[in-house]
Amino acid sequence: MSASEGTYPVRKLSIDFAAKSNRYWFKNRPFETHWFNALSFGIVPAERFAISCIKDSLPLVQEETLKAEARAFIGQESTHSFLHAKCNAELERQGYRFFLHRYCEWRLSKAHWLSRLSGLALTACWEHITAIICEHTLSRFDIFKDAEDPFCALWTWHSAEELEHKCLAHDLYVGTAGGYPLKIGWLLYGTALFVTDFATQTAHNMYRDGRLFDPRVWLGCLRYFFGRQGLFWFAFPRWLAFMHPRFHPGDVDNRALSAFALEQLKTRLKVVGPPAASHGAAD
Template sequence: MSTLTVRKLNVDLSKGFERYWLAGDVYRTAFMNALSMSFPLGEQMFIDSVRAVPLETLPDAALRAEVKDFVGQEASHRFVHQQYNNQLARQGYDYTLEPSVKVRVGRIARLPVLDRLAITCALEHYTAMLADFVLRHPGFFDGADPQMRTLWSWHAAEETEHKAVAFDVYQAAGGGYARRALWYLHVSVIFWLDTMRQTHYNLARDGQRFKLANWASAARTWFGRRGLVWNLLKPGLDYLSPRFHPWQHDNRALLGMWLERNDDSFRAIGSTPS
């Protein structure tokens, strides 16, 4: 029996959203938009890497069920963020890194299965850490467009719910510590470099790179009292432990709280067929 639920988000992005939808904060909007731009390609890569392990080779029936729902959740995220990114394109924001990322994803697809899974585990850990931040500090979205706030919170909830699936598949397929740790170090550099570059491009599109207010917002976002650096540093380092497992950081209470308080924001659509 799977512990995951595939949900349809009750958000309609067809009418678009404000250019600086995150309470008028130019930097935070540019940063969140940069993350969204990377998601459709990334989430398809996650789906493909997990599906590269035949379900019948996984000894745990519960894990086999969770793989199916992991695919369903990630497919939903991919779809919604593509709608989001379409609106960004209409606003004149291009995913500048898309050609190089497509080349990189193509290269990853030719790697051995365990390497593909290790890369997916590393990126899933980053999405899980960012998801925990979103659920733990809802004030980050104070004043945001309500639909965008719902979208990001829903994504965070489901990333939390399935944060161990790729990791468990990796271990069940015979993946070891050294491969996992080495790919994590590599992925960490690429992930943050790409995100910062796309954020820079988004700011440059509006001539906002050198405005003092945006530098101040960036400093608060990363190094403020509830900044990302302080929230990501310890769990980021924890991944390098040979004994690490994603549910050692058990934040299911945050997940349950959000699902209970926002049950009108989505509807369950069940499992995804294999």
């Protein structure tokens, strides 16, 4: 089994969501702002699901270093969920709402039907998609110029930590004898859920903002996904890479990118949990 990329502590980010910011906090662009706001709404239930799946898998894990990394993963994801819930409360104050809330809660209520391996496979797939978006956010934008606080700090910190622990769910899946066909099946299902959920929530954000039929916002959508630095061109080959039988998230080393992003926030971060033990070098 390949190693994860290294250690990752649990950090607390100092952030004030009551701080005044532009309604279109991402470079004064409505679409990008609505897209990231949609991601924030969906992150809270998604991370609850991921934490539950990782916890359920721990009795099957024999390797102590992997267990330690799983505990660090749970700590990071719990902190992400907490701060995004605060972010979402601010978004609701601005007039937005989580349109898919009841639907997501219904899906979570049925999650117990999944086997441990299926839950881990779906978590690994969503972590891979999330890591792609986070890598794109940190490498294709100058986030400190393109975004305003407090959202700038939130997405920089979140993206960096997602890249830190991107290997964990996949390592747990492989380490508990997860097979290739099941993983690919959940990739296709998980991708369909991801795309439909966040497209729907983004459209609803645009509707609440009175910009759903604004052609300039839709031009922003085309630019974000299909422009020169577009997410689609960046994401598609990385998404396809997941289908290779020997794929591992650590094949792309994002440690320098993550470290650089965290360095920008060093005065606002406090380590509240110990780093997990590293697996060591990749096999």
